[in-house]
Amino acid sequence: MKKKRLYIIICIMLIFIFILSFSSAVFELKTVVVHFYSLENEEINITNNSVFNTDESVKNIISSGGFEYGKLMFLQQKDKYIINLERNNPYLETLDLEAVFPDTFVINARERVAVYYIIYEEKTFLLDKDYKILEIANNLSVSDLIPITFEENGSEKTFFSFFSLSPLAFSQCQFLSENNLVFSSLNLWQFLNEFNLNSEVTKICVNKENGTVFLEVSTKSSSYGVKLVVENVLNDFEKKINKLLNAFLTLVEFERIKTTYGELLIDDFCNCFWNNL
Secondary structure, eight states: OHHHHHHHHHHHHHHHHHHHHHTSGGGBOOEEEEEEEOTTSOEEOGGGOSSSOSHHHHHHHHHHTTOOTTSBGGGOOHHHHHHHHHHHOTTEEEEEEEEETTTEEEEEEEEOOOOEEEEETTEEEEEOTTOBEEEEEESOOOTTOEEEEEEETTEEEOHHHHHTOOGGGOOTTOBGGGTOHHHHHOOHHHHHHHTTOGGGEEEEEEEEETTEEEEEEEEOTTTOOOEEEEEOTTSSHHHHHHHHHHHHHHHHHHOGGGGSSSEEEEOTTSOEEEEOO
16 A cells, blocks of 8 residues: 555656656747758758858748747647748748757758749749749749740630639749649649659640640650640649659650650540650
């Protein structure tokens, strides 16, 4: 009986010590730092960035997170801070927010790079691989970037008329995928990167024919020159693009002439066809 009572007392004391420790100022947030990484996930010095390359820019990143200093680490809402960081820094990709006990958050981040562009009424929208809007301005440089165009039943349309959205619906730091189903289904950059085709793409066209949305990816005529087409991108896009790109690699290996012109299409039933256009 005495042993049982002693056991209970020890447990209560341990719980008390545990609670006391976790409510101690030792575990209050005191420091936030930023670590930058390259596209190859190697940690780099801030001077290697083109946008965030000064101590002042790092301070601005940290201040934009809205961190609650003095609050216990265990009660912090990391998701809220990540949203703040992404919303206030167009060129920042927050990889994760790491808690380093007892009192530090580490923002592991990467500089976003413009990949695509859309032009609307002389304004240029610069987008990264995740379709995040990095800049909206007149006369932005788009050299080496991939244009995204829109067509409906053979007629070229602007992005906003294609999706029946107001230009005011979009602002810097927003993701295009937040406002339409097409872009939310296209993690295209990832697939093209896996198949080493990113540098070969010259144009992306979203085409709507009789209610079906097609994705058309044009490749460089100097190396390939074939157009890759996915029918109904809103249905099983990942399965279709994987099969299409594997079919493309098969043509590269066995019938390379068919990758220099024409169209390689995958239909809504995942059947691949090469058309001599």
